[in-house]
Amino acid sequence: MKKYSPQTRHIHADRLINKPEQGGVHQSTSNSVLFDFDQVEALESVFQGKTAGHVYSRSSSPSIVGLQNILCDMESGVASTCFATGMAAISAVIFSLLKQGDHVVVSHFLFGNTRSFMDSLADFGITVSYVDTTDAKQVEAAITDKTRLLFCESVANPGTQVSDLNAIGSICAKQRILFVLDNTMTPCVMFDSKAVNANLIITSLTKYISGHGNVLGGVVTDLGTFDWQSFPNIKPQYQVPDTSLWGMTQIRKKGLRDIGATLAPASAHSISVGIETLSMRMKMASENAMKLAAFMSSDKRFTLVNYPGLPLHPQHDLATSLFANQYGAILSFCLDESIDFRRYLNNLHLVLRATHLGDTRTLALPVASTIFHENGPQRRAEMGIQDNLIRISVGIENVEDLIDDFIQAFENIE
Numbered sequence: 001m002k003k004y005s006p007q008t009r010h011i012h013a014d015r016l017i018n019k020p021e022q023g024g025v026h027q028s029t030s031n032s033v034l035f036d037f038d039q040v041e042a043l044e045s046v047f048q049g050k051t052a053g054h055v056y057s058r059s060s061s062p063s064i065v066g067l068q069n070i071l072c073d074m075e076s077g078v079a080s081t082c083f084a085t086g087m088a089a090i091s092a093v094i095f096s097l098l099k100q101g102d103h104v105v106v107s108h109f110l111f112g113n114t115r116s117f118m119d120s121l122a123d124f125g126i127t128v129s130y131v132d133t134t135d136a137k138q139v140e141a142a143i144t145d146k147t148r149l150l151f152c153e154s155v156a157n158p159g160t161q162v163s164d165l166n167a168i169g170s171i172c173a174k175q176r177i178l179f180v181l182d183n184t185m186t187p188c189v190m191f192d193s194k195a196v197n198a199n200l201i202i203t204s205l206t207k208y209i210s211g212h213g214n215v216l217g218g219v220v221t222d223l224g225t226f227d228w229q230s231f232p233n234i235k236p237q238y239q240v241p242d243t244s245l246w247g248m249t250q251i252r253k254k255g256l257r258d259i260g261a262t263l264a265p266a267s268a269h270s271i272s273v274g275i276e277t278l279s280m281r282m283k284m285a286s287e288n289a290m291k292l293a294a295f296m297s298s299d300k301r302f303t304l305v306n307y308p309g310l311p312l313h314p315q316h317d318l319a320t321s322l323f324a325n326q327y328g329a330i331l332s333f334c335l336d337e338s339i340d341f342r343r344y345l346n347n348l349h350l351v352l353r354a355t356h357l358g359d360t361r362t363l364a365l366p367v368a369s370t371i372f373h374e375n376g377p378q379r380r381a382e383m384g385i386q387d388n389l390i391r392i393s394v395g396i397e398n399v400e401d402l403i404d405d406f407i408q409a410f411e412n413i414e
Protein backbone atom coordinates (compact mmCIF):
# COMPACT_ATOMS: atom_id res chain seq x y z
CA MET A 1 0.00 0.00 0.00
CA LYS A 2 1.20 3.52 -0.78
CA LYS A 3 2.65 5.19 2.32
CA TYR A 4 -0.38 7.18 3.40
CA SER A 5 -0.39 8.55 6.94
CA PRO A 6 -1.32 5.96 9.60
CA GLN A 7 -4.81 7.42 10.11
CA THR A 8 -5.59 7.04 6.41
CA ARG A 9 -3.99 3.61 6.16
CA HIS A 10 -6.01 2.25 9.07
CA ILE A 11 -9.28 3.31 7.49
CA HIS A 12 -8.49 1.77 4.10
CA ALA A 13 -6.32 -1.14 5.23
CA ASP A 14 -8.78 -3.99 4.76
CA ARG A 15 -9.79 -2.84 1.29
CA LEU A 16 -6.27 -2.07 0.07
CA ILE A 17 -4.27 -4.84 1.74
CA ASN A 18 -6.71 -7.74 1.62
CA LYS A 19 -8.78 -6.73 -1.43
CA PRO A 20 -12.02 -8.44 -0.28
CA GLU A 21 -14.11 -10.21 -2.90
CA GLN A 22 -16.43 -8.28 -5.23
CA GLY A 23 -15.31 -4.87 -4.06
CA GLY A 24 -16.28 -5.38 -0.41
CA VAL A 25 -14.64 -2.96 2.00
CA HIS A 26 -14.54 -5.59 4.75
CA GLN A 27 -12.99 -9.01 4.61
CA SER A 28 -15.88 -11.49 4.85
CA THR A 29 -15.98 -13.79 7.86
CA SER A 30 -14.75 -17.27 6.96
CA ASN A 31 -16.71 -19.99 8.70
CA SER A 32 -14.98 -23.04 7.31
CA VAL A 33 -12.87 -25.09 9.71
CA LEU A 34 -11.62 -27.37 6.93
CA PHE A 35 -10.31 -26.68 3.43
CA ASP A 36 -10.70 -28.88 0.36
CA PHE A 37 -8.01 -29.40 -2.29
CA ASP A 38 -8.51 -30.69 -5.85
CA GLN A 39 -5.13 -32.39 -5.73
CA VAL A 40 -3.70 -34.06 -2.63
CA GLU A 41 -0.23 -32.81 -3.62
CA ALA A 42 -1.46 -29.25 -3.01
CA LEU A 43 -2.73 -30.27 0.44
CA GLU A 44 0.65 -31.80 1.27
CA SER A 45 2.46 -28.71 0.07
CA VAL A 46 0.43 -26.38 2.34
CA PHE A 47 0.96 -28.74 5.28
CA GLN A 48 4.69 -28.63 4.70
CA GLY A 49 4.74 -24.84 4.47
CA LYS A 50 5.93 -24.89 0.85
CA THR A 51 2.89 -22.93 -0.38
CA ALA A 52 0.64 -20.49 1.45
CA GLY A 53 -2.87 -21.65 2.27
CA HIS A 54 -5.10 -23.00 4.99
CA VAL A 55 -5.65 -26.57 6.11
CA TYR A 56 -7.47 -26.26 9.43
CA SER A 57 -8.77 -23.07 11.01
CA ARG A 58 -7.14 -23.58 14.42
CA SER A 59 -3.86 -22.79 12.64
CA SER A 60 -5.09 -20.27 10.08
CA SER A 61 -8.11 -19.06 8.15
CA PRO A 62 -8.76 -16.25 5.63
CA SER A 63 -10.40 -13.94 8.24
CA ILE A 64 -7.51 -14.21 10.66
CA VAL A 65 -4.82 -13.83 8.00
CA GLY A 66 -6.63 -10.71 6.76
CA LEU A 67 -6.49 -9.16 10.23
CA GLN A 68 -2.87 -10.25 10.70
CA ASN A 69 -1.96 -8.48 7.45
CA ILE A 70 -3.49 -5.24 8.74
CA LEU A 71 -1.84 -5.49 12.16
CA CYS A 72 1.55 -6.31 10.63
CA ASP A 73 1.26 -3.32 8.31
CA MET A 74 0.40 -1.08 11.28
CA GLU A 75 3.63 -2.06 13.09
CA SER A 76 5.74 -2.29 9.89
CA GLY A 77 6.64 -5.78 11.04
CA VAL A 78 7.62 -8.95 9.20
CA ALA A 79 4.82 -11.18 10.55
CA SER A 80 1.90 -11.08 12.99
CA THR A 81 -0.05 -13.88 14.63
CA CYS A 82 -3.42 -13.40 16.32
CA PHE A 83 -4.69 -15.20 19.40
CA ALA A 84 -8.02 -15.47 21.23
CA THR A 85 -6.94 -12.97 23.91
CA GLY A 86 -3.98 -10.84 24.93
CA MET A 87 -3.11 -13.37 27.65
CA ALA A 88 -3.11 -16.16 25.06
CA ALA A 89 -0.59 -14.17 22.99
CA ILE A 90 1.65 -13.62 26.02
CA SER A 91 1.56 -17.23 27.24
CA ALA A 92 2.04 -18.60 23.70
CA VAL A 93 5.17 -16.50 23.16
CA ILE A 94 6.68 -17.55 26.48
CA PHE A 95 5.86 -21.25 26.14
CA SER A 96 6.96 -21.52 22.52
CA LEU A 97 10.29 -19.71 22.90
CA LEU A 98 11.56 -20.74 26.35
CA LYS A 99 12.58 -23.98 27.97
CA GLN A 100 13.65 -25.37 31.31
CA GLY A 101 16.83 -23.71 32.60
CA ASP A 102 16.19 -20.40 30.86
CA HIS A 103 16.05 -17.12 32.73
CA VAL A 104 13.91 -14.09 31.93
CA VAL A 105 13.98 -10.50 33.15
CA VAL A 106 10.51 -9.08 33.72
CA SER A 107 9.17 -5.73 34.83
CA HIS A 108 7.63 -5.75 38.27
CA PHE A 109 5.06 -3.19 37.15
CA LEU A 110 2.90 -5.57 35.15
CA PHE A 111 -0.70 -6.15 34.21
CA GLY A 112 -1.93 -8.38 37.09
CA ASN A 113 -2.70 -11.51 35.07
CA THR A 114 0.65 -11.31 33.26
CA ARG A 115 2.35 -11.11 36.65
CA SER A 116 0.38 -14.14 37.82
CA PHE A 117 1.39 -16.04 34.67
CA MET A 118 5.07 -15.11 35.10
CA ASP A 119 4.90 -16.28 38.73
CA SER A 120 4.02 -19.79 37.54
CA LEU A 121 7.04 -20.12 35.23
CA ALA A 122 9.16 -21.33 38.16
CA ASP A 123 7.00 -24.50 38.17
CA PHE A 124 8.30 -25.19 34.64
CA GLY A 125 11.95 -24.61 35.53
CA ILE A 126 12.16 -21.12 34.05
CA THR A 127 13.52 -18.52 36.47
CA VAL A 128 12.24 -14.96 36.54
CA SER A 129 13.90 -11.80 37.90
CA TYR A 130 11.50 -8.93 38.51
CA VAL A 131 13.09 -5.51 38.14
CA ASP A 132 12.11 -1.85 38.05
CA THR A 133 12.17 -1.24 34.27
CA THR A 134 12.08 2.54 34.72
CA ASP A 135 15.75 2.04 35.70
CA ALA A 136 17.81 0.42 32.92
CA LYS A 137 20.66 -0.27 35.36
CA GLN A 138 18.45 -2.74 37.21
CA VAL A 139 17.67 -4.46 33.92
CA GLU A 140 21.35 -4.76 33.05
CA ALA A 141 22.27 -6.02 36.53
CA ALA A 142 19.68 -8.81 36.36
CA ILE A 143 20.99 -10.33 33.11
CA THR A 144 22.87 -13.63 33.36
CA ASP A 145 24.28 -15.96 30.70
CA LYS A 146 20.98 -17.89 30.90
CA THR A 147 18.83 -14.83 30.13
CA ARG A 148 16.89 -15.34 26.91
CA LEU A 149 14.25 -12.68 27.04
CA LEU A 150 13.20 -9.39 28.60
CA PHE A 151 9.51 -8.63 29.03
CA CYS A 152 8.05 -5.26 29.96
CA GLU A 153 5.17 -2.92 29.23
CA SER A 154 5.50 0.59 27.77
CA VAL A 155 3.30 2.32 30.35
CA ALA A 156 2.26 0.29 33.38
CA ASN A 157 -1.23 0.00 34.72
CA PRO A 158 -2.36 1.33 37.22
CA GLY A 159 0.77 3.21 38.38
CA THR A 160 1.64 4.63 34.90
CA GLN A 161 5.38 3.97 35.32
CA VAL A 162 7.12 4.39 31.94
CA SER A 163 9.84 1.84 31.16
CA ASP A 164 13.17 3.23 29.97
CA LEU A 165 12.56 1.70 26.56
CA ASN A 166 15.45 3.22 24.61
CA ALA A 167 18.01 2.08 27.16
CA ILE A 168 16.41 -1.36 27.50
CA GLY A 169 16.41 -1.74 23.70
CA SER A 170 20.15 -0.97 23.55
CA ILE A 171 20.99 -3.34 26.41
CA CYS A 172 19.01 -6.18 24.81
CA ALA A 173 20.56 -5.57 21.38
CA LYS A 174 24.08 -5.57 22.83
CA GLN A 175 23.52 -8.73 24.87
CA ARG A 176 21.44 -10.49 22.17
CA ILE A 177 18.43 -10.86 24.42
CA LEU A 178 14.97 -10.91 22.90
CA PHE A 179 13.11 -7.70 23.84
CA VAL A 180 9.39 -8.48 24.15
CA LEU A 181 7.23 -5.41 24.69
CA ASP A 182 3.58 -5.46 25.73
CA ASN A 183 2.46 -2.33 23.92
CA THR A 184 -1.23 -2.51 24.79
CA MET A 185 -1.21 0.90 26.53
CA THR A 186 0.54 2.85 23.77
CA PRO A 187 -0.59 1.53 20.36
CA CYS A 188 1.39 2.28 17.22
CA VAL A 189 -0.51 5.55 16.58
CA MET A 190 1.32 7.13 19.52
CA PHE A 191 4.53 5.12 19.78
CA ASP A 192 7.04 3.72 17.30
CA SER A 193 8.31 0.54 18.94
CA LYS A 194 10.89 -0.02 16.21
CA ALA A 195 12.62 3.20 17.22
CA VAL A 196 13.49 1.69 20.62
CA ASN A 197 14.72 -1.57 19.10
CA ALA A 198 11.95 -3.78 20.47
CA ASN A 199 11.80 -7.21 18.83
CA LEU A 200 8.39 -8.75 19.51
CA ILE A 201 5.36 -6.56 20.18
CA ILE A 202 2.43 -8.06 22.03
CA THR A 203 -0.87 -6.22 22.12
CA SER A 204 -4.22 -7.02 23.68
CA LEU A 205 -6.62 -6.26 20.83
CA THR A 206 -9.40 -6.21 23.43
CA LYS A 207 -8.34 -2.75 24.55
CA TYR A 208 -7.62 0.32 22.38
CA ILE A 209 -7.26 -1.53 19.06
CA SER A 210 -10.85 -2.80 18.97
CA GLY A 211 -11.93 -0.12 21.43
CA HIS A 212 -15.59 -0.82 22.11
CA GLY A 213 -15.65 -3.51 24.77
CA ASN A 214 -17.28 -6.06 22.47
CA VAL A 215 -14.50 -8.45 21.47
CA LEU A 216 -11.45 -10.24 22.91
CA GLY A 217 -8.19 -10.74 21.00
CA GLY A 218 -4.41 -10.60 21.12
CA VAL A 219 -1.55 -10.34 18.65
CA VAL A 220 2.20 -10.79 18.52
CA THR A 221 4.18 -9.03 15.80
CA ASP A 222 7.82 -9.65 14.93
CA LEU A 223 9.38 -6.31 13.97
CA GLY A 224 12.23 -8.00 12.09
CA THR A 225 14.81 -6.44 14.42
CA PHE A 226 16.13 -9.63 16.02
CA ASP A 227 18.70 -12.09 14.72
CA TRP A 228 16.99 -15.42 15.33
CA GLN A 229 20.15 -17.30 14.40
CA SER A 230 21.58 -16.11 17.74
CA PHE A 231 18.60 -17.55 19.66
CA PRO A 232 19.41 -21.08 20.86
CA ASN A 233 15.82 -22.36 21.28
CA ILE A 234 14.60 -22.50 17.67
CA LYS A 235 13.98 -26.13 16.74
CA PRO A 236 15.64 -27.37 13.51
CA GLN A 237 12.28 -27.93 11.77
CA TYR A 238 11.40 -24.23 12.26
CA GLN A 239 14.67 -22.93 10.88
CA VAL A 240 12.99 -21.94 7.60
CA PRO A 241 14.98 -20.42 4.70
CA ASP A 242 13.96 -16.84 5.65
CA THR A 243 15.73 -16.48 9.00
CA SER A 244 13.55 -13.50 9.98
CA LEU A 245 10.62 -15.93 10.25
CA TRP A 246 12.23 -18.47 12.59
CA GLY A 247 10.67 -17.03 15.73
CA MET A 248 7.20 -16.57 14.28
CA THR A 249 7.22 -20.04 12.70
CA GLN A 250 7.89 -21.59 16.10
CA ILE A 251 5.27 -19.33 17.77
CA ARG A 252 2.68 -20.38 15.19
CA LYS A 253 3.40 -24.09 15.50
CA LYS A 254 4.04 -24.43 19.24
CA GLY A 255 2.15 -21.41 20.55
CA LEU A 256 -0.93 -21.27 18.32
CA ARG A 257 -1.40 -24.68 16.70
CA ASP A 258 -0.39 -26.82 19.70
CA ILE A 259 -1.83 -24.70 22.52
CA GLY A 260 -4.84 -23.76 20.41
CA ALA A 261 -6.11 -20.37 21.66
CA THR A 262 -7.21 -19.28 18.18
CA LEU A 263 -9.01 -16.00 17.54
CA ALA A 264 -12.59 -16.54 16.32
CA PRO A 265 -13.10 -15.41 12.69
CA ALA A 266 -16.07 -13.18 13.61
CA SER A 267 -13.85 -11.42 16.17
CA ALA A 268 -11.39 -10.51 13.43
CA HIS A 269 -14.12 -8.47 11.77
CA SER A 270 -15.01 -6.53 14.96
CA ILE A 271 -11.33 -5.81 15.58
CA SER A 272 -10.68 -4.56 12.05
CA VAL A 273 -13.68 -2.21 12.30
CA GLY A 274 -12.24 -0.86 15.57
CA ILE A 275 -8.89 -0.18 13.88
CA GLU A 276 -10.54 2.27 11.48
CA THR A 277 -11.06 4.80 14.31
CA LEU A 278 -7.99 3.99 16.42
CA SER A 279 -6.07 7.24 15.73
CA MET A 280 -9.08 9.39 16.47
CA ARG A 281 -10.07 7.53 19.63
CA MET A 282 -6.53 7.42 21.02
CA LYS A 283 -6.01 11.13 20.43
CA MET A 284 -9.32 12.08 22.00
CA ALA A 285 -8.91 9.75 24.99
CA SER A 286 -5.36 11.05 25.60
CA GLU A 287 -6.54 14.67 25.43
CA ASN A 288 -9.36 13.91 27.85
CA ALA A 289 -6.96 12.14 30.20
CA MET A 290 -4.60 15.12 30.17
CA LYS A 291 -7.42 17.52 31.06
CA LEU A 292 -8.83 15.22 33.71
CA ALA A 293 -5.38 14.71 35.28
CA ALA A 294 -4.80 18.48 35.30
CA PHE A 295 -8.16 19.03 36.99
CA MET A 296 -7.49 16.35 39.61
CA SER A 297 -4.02 17.60 40.42
CA SER A 298 -5.42 21.12 40.97
CA ASP A 299 -7.98 19.87 43.52
CA LYS A 300 -6.63 19.15 47.03
CA ARG A 301 -9.10 16.32 47.62
CA PHE A 302 -7.03 14.22 45.19
CA THR A 303 -3.84 13.55 47.18
CA LEU A 304 -2.05 11.63 44.42
CA VAL A 305 -2.53 11.68 40.64
CA ASN A 306 -0.45 9.39 38.43
CA TYR A 307 -0.37 10.44 34.78
CA PRO A 308 2.74 10.62 32.54
CA GLY A 309 1.50 13.89 30.99
CA LEU A 310 1.84 15.73 34.30
CA PRO A 311 5.18 17.57 34.64
CA LEU A 312 5.64 16.12 38.16
CA HIS A 313 5.37 12.50 36.96
CA PRO A 314 8.78 10.82 37.56
CA GLN A 315 9.09 9.77 33.88
CA HIS A 316 7.40 12.80 32.30
CA ASP A 317 10.43 13.76 30.18
CA LEU A 318 10.97 10.18 29.09
CA ALA A 319 7.30 9.87 28.10
CA THR A 320 7.55 13.14 26.15
CA SER A 321 10.54 11.82 24.22
CA LEU A 322 8.96 8.41 23.50
CA PHE A 323 5.35 9.21 22.64
CA ALA A 324 3.89 11.39 19.92
CA ASN A 325 2.45 14.25 21.98
CA GLN A 326 0.09 11.87 23.74
CA TYR A 327 0.46 10.30 27.15
CA GLY A 328 -2.19 7.62 26.88
CA ALA A 329 -5.54 7.33 28.56
CA ILE A 330 -4.83 5.59 31.88
CA LEU A 331 -4.52 7.57 35.07
CA SER A 332 -4.81 6.66 38.71
CA PHE A 333 -5.46 8.64 41.85
CA CYS A 334 -5.90 8.50 45.61
CA LEU A 335 -8.47 10.53 47.48
CA ASP A 336 -7.78 12.20 50.80
CA GLU A 337 -8.14 9.54 53.48
CA SER A 338 -11.01 11.43 55.10
CA ILE A 339 -13.09 10.58 52.02
CA ASP A 340 -14.62 7.12 51.70
CA PHE A 341 -13.52 6.17 48.17
CA ARG A 342 -16.27 3.56 47.82
CA ARG A 343 -18.96 6.12 48.50
CA TYR A 344 -17.23 8.49 46.09
CA LEU A 345 -17.18 5.88 43.32
CA ASN A 346 -20.79 4.93 44.01
CA ASN A 347 -21.73 8.58 43.47
CA LEU A 348 -20.40 8.65 39.89
CA HIS A 349 -23.27 8.81 37.40
CA LEU A 350 -21.57 8.86 34.02
CA VAL A 351 -18.35 7.00 34.78
CA LEU A 352 -18.81 3.24 35.02
CA ARG A 353 -17.61 1.14 37.95
CA ALA A 354 -16.02 -1.56 35.83
CA THR A 355 -12.84 -3.45 35.12
CA HIS A 356 -11.44 -3.33 31.54
CA LEU A 357 -9.70 -0.41 29.85
CA GLY A 358 -9.28 1.12 26.43
CA ASP A 359 -13.01 1.55 25.97
CA THR A 360 -14.92 4.50 24.49
CA ARG A 361 -16.54 4.87 27.95
CA THR A 362 -14.71 6.13 31.03
CA LEU A 363 -14.26 3.40 33.65
CA ALA A 364 -13.26 3.55 37.33
CA LEU A 365 -11.86 0.70 39.41
CA PRO A 366 -10.37 0.41 42.91
CA VAL A 367 -7.39 -1.84 42.14
CA ALA A 368 -6.12 -3.20 45.49
CA SER A 369 -9.42 -4.94 46.21
CA THR A 370 -10.00 -6.22 42.65
CA ILE A 371 -7.36 -6.89 39.99
CA PHE A 372 -4.48 -6.90 42.52
CA HIS A 373 -6.42 -8.55 45.35
CA GLU A 374 -4.73 -11.92 44.74
CA ASN A 375 -1.27 -10.37 45.06
CA GLY A 376 -1.62 -9.61 48.78
CA PRO A 377 -0.50 -6.50 50.69
CA GLN A 378 3.27 -7.05 50.51
CA ARG A 379 3.40 -7.55 46.72
CA ARG A 380 1.07 -4.59 46.24
CA ALA A 381 3.40 -2.41 48.32
CA GLU A 382 6.36 -3.48 46.12
CA MET A 383 4.33 -2.64 43.02
CA GLY A 384 3.46 0.79 44.45
CA ILE A 385 -0.27 0.10 44.77
CA GLN A 386 -1.96 1.94 47.63
CA ASP A 387 -5.09 0.46 49.26
CA ASN A 388 -7.20 3.41 48.08
CA LEU A 389 -5.72 3.72 44.57
CA ILE A 390 -8.38 4.19 41.87
CA ARG A 391 -7.64 3.51 38.21
CA ILE A 392 -9.41 5.46 35.53
CA SER A 393 -9.52 4.33 31.93
CA VAL A 394 -10.46 7.56 30.20
CA GLY A 395 -12.92 7.34 27.33
CA ILE A 396 -13.91 9.70 24.56
CA GLU A 397 -16.90 11.45 26.14
CA ASN A 398 -17.01 15.25 26.27
CA VAL A 399 -14.38 16.08 28.89
CA GLU A 400 -16.51 18.73 30.65
CA ASP A 401 -19.13 16.07 31.30
CA LEU A 402 -16.45 13.85 32.80
CA ILE A 403 -15.00 16.58 35.02
CA ASP A 404 -18.52 17.51 36.19
CA ASP A 405 -19.14 13.90 37.13
CA PHE A 406 -15.92 13.72 39.17
CA ILE A 407 -16.88 17.00 40.93
CA GLN A 408 -20.50 16.13 41.72
CA ALA A 409 -19.48 12.76 43.18
CA PHE A 410 -18.00 14.63 46.20
CA GLU A 411 -21.45 15.82 47.21
CA ASN A 412 -22.97 14.22 50.35
CA ILE A 413 -19.83 12.38 51.39
CA GLU A 414 -17.55 14.93 53.04
Ligand SMILES: *Cc1c(COP(=O)(O)O)cnc(C)c1O
Pocket residue numbers: 085086087088111114153157182184185204205206207216217218
Ligand atom coordinates in the same frame (compact mmCIF):
# COMPACT_ATOMS: atom_id res chain seq x y z
C1 LIG B 1 -5.71 -6.43 29.17
C2 LIG B 1 -4.25 -6.57 29.06
C3 LIG B 1 -3.67 -7.80 28.73
C4 LIG B 1 -4.49 -9.05 28.52
O1 LIG B 1 -5.34 -8.92 27.44
P1 LIG B 1 -6.71 -9.79 27.31
O2 LIG B 1 -7.12 -9.52 25.91
O3 LIG B 1 -7.66 -9.27 28.34
O4 LIG B 1 -6.31 -11.20 27.56
C5 LIG B 1 -2.30 -7.86 28.63
N1 LIG B 1 -1.52 -6.77 28.85
C6 LIG B 1 -2.05 -5.59 29.17
C7 LIG B 1 -1.14 -4.44 29.38
C8 LIG B 1 -3.42 -5.43 29.29
O5 LIG B 1 -3.94 -4.25 29.63
